[in-house]
Amino acid sequence: MPSQTSSKKNVSIHTPRLERGKQRVAELMAAAARVFAEQGYDAATMTEVAAQAQASIGSLYQYFPTKALLAQALHGAQLEVLRGRLESLAQQAPDLSPRQIAERILEELSLFLEENPAFIALAERRDIDKKAKAATRSGLLSLLTGLLAQAQPPLPAERHALTAVMLLELMKIAVSLKARESAEIAEGVVQTFKSMLGQHLDSL
Known part of the structure; x- marks a missing residue:
């Protein structure tokens, strides 16, 4: 997954190089897919995504600093x-x-x-x-x-x-x-x- 920059903030997605990091990103994105499907984009929260992925909120923000970048x-x-x-x-x-x-x-x-x-x-x-x-x-x-x-x-x-x-x-x-x-x-x-x-x- 290539690094992407938000058009609104000078923040970007962190692309992991190690397999463990790539696996974590895949888990976070799968969790995000479930939350967005269930809650809709506006109602979904990063806290819910982290909970679905059984990850800390800090881990989620490490890879995806904003909900917009995750989406x-x-x-x-x-x-x-x-x-x-x-x-x-x-x-x-x-x-x-x-x-x-x-x-x-x-x-x-x-x-x-x-x-x-x-x-x-x-x-x-x-x-x-x-x-x-x-x-x-x-x-x-x-x-x-x-x-x-x-x-x-x-x-x-x-x-x-x-x-x-x-x-x-x-x-x-x-x-x-x-x-x-x-x-x-x-x-x-x-x-x-x-x-x-x-x-x-x-x-x-």
Whole structure:
């Protein structure tokens, strides 16, 4: 995990070099994931995270001086997991239609959110660095565009970027809905949007 600097304070994450320290950081981040998922970002406290990890509060602050930096590190790690899931579709993409690729992307997102419920709270937090957010969006759009470009039958080239944006926005809607609505309503809305997008892609 690379060292990161807070945009608000001149503090940074301490990256351990020894295996024992790396294990401790993994335990702290796993505990943070549970607390953020259960309490939400705003309500979660560093004290609760330390307690969940069975660590001293001093140990937590040694590696993550602020809650914002802890959330930033965890969110970044989970984004890497999501990217990995999407990248794994690259080998399948040449055998899939545009609609099938879109459906697989949204299925992977759904599975990812089930396995990483803290991602919803972290994605909704208000203190996300704008430059980092823009870089994440750009990277995901590039990945989605690349997947769609491999579809068979192919989409018109000028539709690759547009469809990637539609998919990314639908992913954001899915995350937002899961944070605000019941599971039944969130799933129903996402499935409706997915069906509409599928029909649109079939028409192309």
